[in-house]
Amino acid sequence: MNSSDLRQKFLKFFEDRGHKIIPSASLVPSESVELTGTKRVLFTTAGMHPLVPYLLGESHPEGKRLVNVQKCLRTDDIDQVGDSVHNTFFEMLGNWSLGGYWREEAISWSYQFLIDVLKLDAKRIYVSVFAGDADAPFDQESYDIWRKLGLPENHIFKYGKQENWWGPVGPTGPCGPDTEMFYDVSPNDSGQVEKTSDSNRFIEIWNDVFMQYDKQNDGSFKPLKQKNVDTGMGLERMLAVLGNALSIYETDVFLPLAKRIEDLASYLDVKSTRIVADHIRSSVFLISDGVFPSNVERGYVLRRLVRRAIRHASLLKIEEDFLEDLAKIVIKTYGDLYPNLYESQNLIIETLKKEEDKFKKALSSGIRQFEKITGDISGHDAFDLYQNYGFPIELTIELATEKSKQVDLAGFEKELKAHQELSRKAGEKTKGGLTVQTEKAAKLHTATHLLHQALRDVLGKHVHQTGSHITEERLRFDFSHHAKTTPEQIKQTEAIVNQKIRDNLMVNQRVMPKEEANKIGAVGLFEEKYGDLVNIYFIGPSTKIEEAYSKEFCGGPHAKSTGVLGHFKITKEESAGSDLRRIYATIEE
Numbered sequence: 001m002n003s004s005d006l007r008q009k010f011l012k013f014f015e016d017r018g019h020k021i022i023p024s025a026s027l028v029p030s031e032s033v034e035l036t037g038t039k040r041v042l043f044t045t046a047g048m049h050p051l052v053p054y055l056l057g058e059s060h061p062e063g064k065r066l067v068n069v070q071k072c073l074r075t076d077d078i079d080q081v082g083d084s085v086h087n088t089f090f091e092m093l094g095n096w097s098l099g100g101y102w103r104e105e106a107i108s109w110s111y112q113f114l115i116d117v118l119k120l121d122a123k124r125i126y127v128s129v130f131a132g133d134a135d136a137p138f139d140q141e142s143y144d145i146w147r148k149l150g151l152p153e154n155h156i157f158k159y160g161k162q163e164n165w166w167g168p169v170g171p172t173g174p175c176g177p178d179t180e181m182f183y184d185v186s187p188n189d190s191g192q193v194e195k196t197s198d199s200n201r202f203i204e205i206w207n208d209v210f211m212q213y214d215k216q217n218d219g220s221f222k223p224l225k226q227k228n229v230d231t232g233m234g235l236e237r238m239l240a241v242l243g244n245a246l247s248i249y250e251t252d253v254f255l256p257l258a259k260r261i262e263d264l265a266s267y268l269d270v271k272s273t274r275i276v277a278d279h280i281r282s283s284v285f286l287i288s289d290g291v292f293p294s295n296v297e298r299g300y301v302l303r304r305l306v307r308r309a310i311r312h313a314s315l316l317k318i319e320e321d322f323l324e325d326l327a328k329i330v331i332k333t334y335g336d337l338y339p340n341l342y343e344s345q346n347l348i349i350e351t352l353k354k355e356e357d358k359f360k361k362a363l364s365s366g367i368r369q370f371e372k373i374t375g376d377i378s379g380h381d382a383f384d385l386y387q388n389y390g391f392p393i394e395l396t397i398e399l400a401t402e403k404s405k406q407v408d409l410a411g412f413e414k415e416l417k418a419h420q421e422l423s424r425k426a427g428e429k430t431k432g433g434l435t436v437q438t439e440k441a442a443k444l445h446t447a448t449h450l451l452h453q454a455l456r457d458v459l460g461k462h463v464h465q466t467g468s469h470i471t472e473e474r475l476r477f478d479f480s481h482h483a484k485t486t487p488e489q490i491k492q493t494e495a496i497v498n499q500k501i502r503d504n505l506m507v508n509q510r511v512m513p514k515e516e517a518n519k520i521g522a523v524g525l526f527e528e529k530y531g532d533l534v535n536i537y538f539i540g541p542s543t544k545i546e547e548a549y550s551k552e553f554c555g556g557p558h559a560k561s562t563g564v565l566g567h568f569k570i571t572k573e574e575s576a577g578s579d580l581r582r583i584y585a586t587i588e589e
Helices: 004-017 033-037 049-055 103-117 140-148 235-241 256-265 270-288 297-315 324-334 345-372 379-389 393-402 408-424 440-458 487-502 514-519
Strands: 067-073 087-100 126-131 156-159 173-184 202-215 221-234 465-470 475-480 506-513 533-540 550-553 567-577 580-588
Touching: 004 067, 004 235, 004 270, 033 103, 033 156, 049 067, 049 087, 049 221, 067 270, 087 256, 087 270, 103 126, 103 140, 103 173, 103 202, 103 221, 126 140, 126 324, 126 379, 140 156, 140 173, 173 221, 221 235, 221 256, 235 533, 256 270, 256 324, 256 487, 270 345, 297 345, 297 393, 324 345, 345 379, 345 393, 379 393, 379 408, 393 408, 440 475, 440 487, 440 533, 440 550, 440 567, 440 580, 487 567, 506 514, 514 533
Parallel strands: 126 156
Antiparallel strands: 067 087, 087 221, 126 173, 173 202, 202 221, 465 475, 475 580, 506 533, 533 550, 567 580
């Protein structure tokens, strides 16, 4: 069975049981998801992630039964990529009940799909259930359902929270016990049954989560008013099981990539081949969802993936540029399922080629510099590799591990912080980027807030301010972005700012905990260090911060309202460095 067959069979099975098929959400979580969560995450990490508002009780437009194939990305296991089961980008097959059916239907349908549709051997199915603890009782109901379905007692394991409890995403929120399904990939006739966890004999294939608790700030678990079922099956792992493959990399979603990598390589290494294949696949999907290489947040993860792929390609002795070639294979493999890959193809290739060219020039000289270091890697050495050769600290750690060396991470962080403070030194003499603090300058400063949000509206949420400088005559605004803005984008940005000025929005200020500010979506200057309490300026139609158009960490000064600013005009747009742009603008009173 290939990946297309598996996706179609899964969707049809649950559609026949009253589920509505919903599209995959972006790898970049929407603001509504971030605002309802208790912990901000960079990427969509599971099928349930985009559904958090509905799991908390909001009504979904498609009803209470949903099913889809969701793009996901996780980097917590990045160091294990290259073994038989770990990867960063993956597809999650999932079905949900939002306050509807419960354990009986969920478990029975899971078993039915595995045995009747996928034709797996029932004798090789093993499961685990929550053993119970002081917070919640043993999941007797799930245990009894599995026994009724025919599983013998020695095929059902009882584990604690570490293995059979899901969530919450952050310190608080929806969570509950789960029942996991495993397949015995190396059955034996000894009668000896191993523990399913941490075993090469079993592979986890599906997880049914029963969200019935809401973890509170005090650590207690309060029953949810709306009980939900959330299931997840990794497409790649199931393909490996169905094809009796030794790894996920021997399935149809990876084989075309692996073959091309081997054709390009002068030296073969299984682990490096898998790392290159995994990382290029993840990079293509991230760029298609609006993430671009940078030194912060999502962009940093992307840059790390691309540079790690380039480094392992060098170990395979791939001499020529290769990212475009592999990107086209990824797009061809997935383009019919995710049309935005075709739509973004030129941008994807342009971005990858630019990053490849930039890093390959530094890689060989950086590795030579690394080889010159005797003994462990000091903080100064690690920062030198970061600053002068573009080595993410993780790459230095990886290189050091291969040579059985240690890296002074504390020393690196100290060097990095000193560099950042030096870079900001000139700006620290002024307030909010102002060299003068007159009424006109305050108006221009207020305009930067509107400009920042307008750029995010037009160019994407990856845009963040990296600096500003304001005089009596004009403002200068630096921001992260991968390409020059077009005349149409400049015109659209100006129009948004001027409309907000005409709306005569209120400019309000509030001091709040930094964690709360992050939760409501306030943005700040990249790489700026903030204390536990932060000053937030928000611009909107009222004093309600949730209604604000713009919310920023800032010190001031500002105008009292946008109506006094005058007409906003962008006079120039230019490069301010690698993946950085600069805008000059004025206001005409």
